[in-house]
Amino acid sequence: MNLDLQTIQALAERLENCQLTQQDTTKITDDYPDMDWDDAYAIQDEIRRRKLARGLRIVGLKAGLTSHAKMKQMGVSTPVFGFMTDDYTVPDGGECKVSELIHPKVEPEIAFVTKAELRGPGCHIGTVLAATDFVLPGIEVIDSRYRDFKFDLKSVVADNTSAARFVLGGQPMSAAGADLRTVGIVMEKNGLPVAFGAGAAVLGHPAAAIAALANHLGARGECIPAGSLILSGGITEAVSVQAGDNITLRVQGMGSTSIRFV
Numbered sequence: 001m002n003l004d005l006q007t008i009q010a011l012a013e014r015l016e017n018c019q020l021t022q023q024d025t026t027k028i029t030d031d032y033p034d035m036d037w038d039d040a041y042a043i044q045d046e047i048r049r050r051k052l053a054r055g056l057r058i059v060g061l062k063a064g065l066t067s068h069a070k071m072k073q074m075g076v077s078t079p080v081f082g083f084m085t086d087d088y089t090v091p092d093g094g095e096c097k098v099s100e101l102i103h104p105k106v107e108p109e110i111a112f113v114t115k116a117e118l119r120g121p122g123c124h125i126g127t128v129l130a131a132t133d134f135v136l137p138g139i140e141v142i143d144s145r146y147r148d149f150k151f152d153l154k155s156v157v158a159d160n161t162s163a164a165r166f167v168l169g170g171q172p173m174s175a176a177g178a179d180l181r182t183v184g185i186v187m188e189k190n191g192l193p194v195a196f197g198a199g200a201a202v203l204g205h206p207a208a209a210i211a212a213l214a215n216h217l218g219a220r221g222e223c224i225p226a227g228s229l230i231l232s233g234g235i236t237e238a239v240s241v242q243a244g245d246n247i248t249l250r251v252q253g254m255g256s257t258s259i260r261f262v
C-alpha cells in the first residue's frame with residue numbers, strides 16, 4: 001500500500017460522489033501515480049463500506065475485462081473484480097433512467113448463481129461448475145465515472161469496475177445443461193443485432209472468470225458465499241446507449257432478457 005487511510009477515504013468519496021451526482025472526473029492515477037493494486041481495492045472497499053452504511057445491500061459480484069474484446073476496447077490486459085448493490089438491480093424488461101447515469105454502455109454477459117461456497121486459492125472451472133446452481137442471461141450497464149470512459153486498471157478497480165446497473169432474465173439453465181464455451185449470444189439494440197459472440201470469449205470458458213474471482217478473494221481471506229450471483233464479464237465490446245434505446249440479450253438455450261433506457 002502506498003496511500004494512507006485519509007487519502008483512500010477521500011478518493012472513495014470523490015468517486016462515489018461522481019456516481020451520485022452524474023459528474024465525471026479525471027483518472028485518480030493522474031493524481032496518485034504510485035498507487036498500487038491494494039490501494040485500488042482498498043478504495044473500492046471503502047466505497048462498499050459507504051454504501052452499506054447507508055443501508056444498501058450487496059446483491060452480486062462481478063468479474064470484468066475478462067474477454068479479449070473488452071481488454072482491447074479499454075486497452076488493458078488483466079481481469080478486475082467488483083460488486084453490485086441492490087439499487088443497481090433493474091427488473092427484466094424494466095426501465096433504466098439515463099439521467100441517473102453519466103455515459104452508460106451495455107454488455108452481454110452470462111450470470112452464475114452458486115449453491116456452494118467457493119474459496120480460493122486453487123479454484124478452477126471444475127470447482128466452479130460443481131458449485132454452480134444455474135446460469136442465466138445478464139445485461140450489465142457499466143458507467144465509468146472517468147471522463148470519456150478512459151482509465152487504467154488501478155483507476156477502474158477503485159471505481160468499482162464501472163458497475164452501475166444490471167438486469168437478469170430468461171430461462172435459468174443448469175451449468176451441466178450446455179457447453180458454456182460454445183453457447184452463442186446475440187445482443188440487439190432497438191431490434192437490430194449489434195453484438196454477437198460465444199461463451200469462450202470469456203477467458204476460454206465463463207466459469208474461469210468465476211474461478212479467477214474466487215482466487216482473487218482467497219488471496220484476501222475472503223470467499224464467494226453459497227447463493228451468490230456473479231456476472232462473468234462482457235463477451236463482446238460494450239455498446240453505448242441513450243434514452244429511447246431498447247436492449248435485448250438472447251443466449252442460446254437460456255431465452256432472453258431486456259432493458260429499456262428512458
Ligand code: OOG
Binds near residue numbers: 074143156163
Ligand atoms: C470496466 C468494467 C468491465 C466487463 O464486463 O468487462 C466489465 C469497464 O469497461 O468500464 O464490466
Ligand code: MG
Binds near residue numbers: 063107142231234
Ligand atoms: Mg461487465
